[in-house]
Amino acid sequence: MNGLIEKEGKVSGKNLKLALLLVLITAVWIAAYNLIEPLSNWLSFRLFHLQQGTHLGDAVAFFLYDVPKILLLLSGMIFLISILRTFFSPERTRALLGGKRQGIGNILAAMLGIVTPFCSCSAVPLFIGFVESGIPLGVTFSFLIAAPVINEVALIMLFGLFGWKVAGLYVTSGLVIAILAGMIIGRLHLEKYVEDFVWQIKSNGGGVEEHLTWQDRVDRAWQSVREIVGKVWPYVIVGIAIGAAIHGYVPEEALVSIMGKKAWWSVPTAVILGVPLYTNAAGVIPIVSALMEKGASLGTVLAFMMSVVGLSLPEMVILRRVLKPKMLGIFIAILAVAFILTGYLFNLVL
Amino acid sequence: MLNIKILGGGCANCKRLEQIAQKVVDDNQIEAEFGHVTEYPEIMKYGVMSTPALVVDEKVLCSGRIPSESEVKTWLTAA
Numbered sequence: 001m002n003g004l005i006e007k008e009g010k011v012s013g014k015n016l017k018l019a020l021l022l023v024l025i026t027a028v029w030i031a032a033y034n035l036i037e038p039l040s041n042w043l044s045f046r047l048f049h050l051q052q053g054t055h056l057g058d059a060v061a062f063f064l065y066d067v068p069k070i071l072l073l074l075s076g077m078i079f080l081i082s083i084l085r086t087f088f089s090p091e092r093t094r095a096l097l098g099g100k101r102q103g104i105g106n107i108l109a110a111m112l113g114i115v116t117p118f119c120s121c122s123a124v125p126l127f128i129g130f131v132e133s134g135i136p137l138g139v140t141f142s143f144l145i146a147a148p149v150i151n152e153v154a155l156i157m158l159f160g161l162f163g164w165k166v167a168g169l170y171v172t173s174g175l176v177i178a179i180l181a182g183m184i185i186g187r188l189h190l191e192k193y194v195e196d197f198v199w200q201i202k203s204n205g206g207g208v209e210e211h212l213t214w215q216d217r218v219d220r221a222w223q224s225v226r227e228i229v230g231k232v233w234p235y236v237i238v239g240i241a242i243g244a245a246i247h248g249y250v251p252e253e254a255l256v257s258i259m260g261k262k263a264w265w266s267v268p269t270a271v272i273l274g275v276p277l278y279t280n281a282a283g284v285i286p287i288v289s290a291l292m293e294k295g296a297s298l299g300t301v302l303a304f305m306m307s308v309v310g311l312s313l314p315e316m317v318i319l320r321r322v323l324k325p326k327m328l329g330i331f332i333a334i335l336a337v338a339f340i341l342t343g344y345l346f347n348l349v350l
Numbered sequence: 351m352l353n354i355k356i357l358g359g360g361c362a363n364c365k366r367l368e369q370i371a372q373k374v375v376d377d378n379q380i381e382a383e384f385g386h387v388t389e390y391p392e393i394m395k396y397g398v399m400s401t402p403a404l405v406v407d408e409k410v411l412c413s414g415r416i417p418s419e420s421e422v423k424t425w426l427t428a429a
Contacts, residue, residue, distance in 0.1 A: 090399040090414060117414060121361035122400040124390050129399035201394045223418070318359070321390065 015214050022218070033072055040064035059248025066161070066240045066286065071233060073160045074153065078228050081152050082221035085117045086212055090126050092116075093143070097135050102186050105139035110178035113146025114171075120148060120315045127322050128198050137194070138186020144319075145335065146178035149310035153232055153282050158305070161289040169346065170302060177306070177338040184334060193327035232282035239283030243290035250294050259296035266300045267343035271336055274307025284308055298350050303343025311335055352382040352429055353408070357393045358401035360386075367402040367416050374422045382426075 043064050044050050050057035093112045100108060118126065123144060130140040150171055159167035212220075259266050277284055288301050311332065320328055354371055358364035368384070375382045387393055387405075396405060400414030404422070411417075411425050 094399065118400065119361075119363065119414075121359050121363060121402075122414065124359065125393055125401055126399050128390060128394050132394070197391055201391050219418070220415070223416075 018214055018218060029072065029076055033069070036068050036072070037065055040068075055248040057248075059244045062247045063240055063244035066244070067237055070157060070160050070236055070240065070286070071229065074156055074229050074232070074236070075225050077156045077159075078152060078225050079221045082224040083217055085115055086217040086220055088112070088116045089210075090116055090118065090122070090129065094130055094133055094135065097130070097139060097143070098133060100135075100139065102136060102138055102183060105136060106142040106179045106182040106186070109135075109139045109142040109182065110146040110175050113143045113178060114150045114175075116143075116147065118147045120312070120318060123315060123318050124322050127319075128201055131194070131198060132201055136186055137191055138182045138184075140182075141185045141331070142178045142182025145181050145310065146174060148312070148315065149178060149306055150174040151309040153228065154285065154305055154309050157236075157282065157285040161285060162292075166298065166302075169298075170305065173302065173342045173346075174306065174310075177335070177342065181334045181338055185331070188330070190327050190330065193324040193330075195322050195324060198322050235283030236286070239286040242283075243286035246287065246290035247293060250290075252293075253295045256295035259291060259300055261297045261299070261347045266297075267303050267340050267347065270300050270304035270343065271307040271311075271339045274304045274339075275311050276313060277308045297347050299343040299346030299348070302346055303339045306339045306342065307336075310339070352380060352406055352426065353385065354382050354426075355385040355387055355405040357387045357396060357398055357403035357405060357413070359390075360388050361401075363416055364402040367404060370416065370419050370422055371404065371426070374419060374426055378423065378427060380426055 040061055044057060044061040045052055048060065050060055052058075052061075093116045096112065097105060097109055127140060127144060130143065131137060155167055155170060158170050257263065285305070288296070288304060292298065292301055316328065316332065319331070323331065352375075354375070356364055356368045356371070358367070364386075368386075372384070374380070387396075393401065393403070396403065396410050398410060398413045402416065403413035404411045404417065404425075406425060406429050412421075
């Protein structure tokens, strides 16, 4: 096909150089990551002469520690995820899902939703492309739910601020929601609520098949690191600044009564609040993390997180172009109920 | 005269792709006309499942990402 990026000759020599460069960058990255804590303490308590244990001292040290840590984590992990994603494409995912039944198809679609490169602007062509090639509606939805709900920036920030257990819970519950919601949508037989023009489209299939060298993969991963980190860093800084202020100034347990496990209405409220906050996912997590220290509960936080990334107004507007209002309503309702149940479940078991 | 088309619903990525293509055309004094395909049924006719996509003389050169300026230059000067 066209769009071939072929670089013949000297490939192994180039790959060796590239590998050495990556090893070097990894070493620098690890060194920098380990320097953050001593450096932030030194800056706040020695250079700025702030007292450890005071409101201001704690807030400043927290800020100086978390900002570089999160930005380093974001850069490193987005690079790795982007390398992984160069091995996938919507076309390949469609081919993998072709001919899969409900059930297996839903599970596979949800998992592919995590690794397939996908921007929400592409939701419509992707939806049409999947449905038109005969992939069942429910399986298509498992993909369309998993892709935004399991958001890489949210995942990395949960990992950085809450640890791997919470990050793991987030991914697992996102997958389960995508699989189950897709299966329910499949069972409801909602094909008639998809806009009619979708069924009339005959695409030419194909698309661009590319052959990438390792250099191409690294270039692309680096490009997406610059793009994503370039977009979210102001939110990260503002979010961590607010989080640091909460960390330093809000008294312990202050939020137990309004965001704790016993406040039954906190989970649905968190889900509703999450809908309009789409672009600020990166800024929201540090704030939420600080709130949790003060007594907000994990289930509420996870429900909020999923709502922020999974139920966004712009994406609903995009999906409206292929889904009739009734179908869009069912889609939103299923997701909202799923997020709320996840929130209650984690509040119950943790 | 090249016929360059940008396929996509019109989000920020499509605009970035157009800027890059426009810059390459200007810098290299390539004769080209630009077109936009924003309607999904039309986009699907190109077999594209992810936007933005760059189409030159009805051939899809890339989709689902924003290519670098040097990549676009290679395509446009070769076409």
